[in-house]
């Protein structure tokens with residue numbers, strides 16, 4: 001038994017070096033109970049448009065697995081759209097720090113959100129993970145915005161929008177857990 005496990009592990013390590021399609025990888029993960037092999041193909045499948053799946057993929061993915069992938073993709077897409085279309089910004093009653101040019105700050109924030117962040121979220125081929133949003137915003141140049149206001153908005157986002165920013169990663173983790181349970 002021990003030898004067989006070693007053999008499977010050796011084959012797995014060899015196959016990991018090949019560029020194996022994620023669907024094929026997942027099939028082997030299920031067949032040989034390679035639990036470590038589940039996460040990467042799931043992440044790859046979730047960022048591959050369904051239209052890029054081939055006929056061979058369809059025969060190797062059973063319907064329940066396909067449905068988990070497809071519904072997770074749909075939920076992720078909704079979460080991404082929601083965030084891309086609604087730039088978070090504290091309302092005027094929340095006027096800390098005191099700022100004399102806050103209308104300009106808000107304008108710069110919205111413009112950058114739609115023109116830079118929104119475009120990255122909606123990019124048709126390059127996947128931009130939502131979890132990187134705070135880091136991207138921090139690095140982005142918000143010329144014309146009071147730096148204190150920018151810092152305030154970033155802290156406010158971490159506090160109030162953390163669950164929305166982590167939504168994509170939570171959905172991916174949920175899919176991985178469900179598939180782990182299906183395979184065990």
Ligand SMILES: [Zn+2]
Nearest residue numbers: 099102105149
């Ligand atoms: Zn301001």
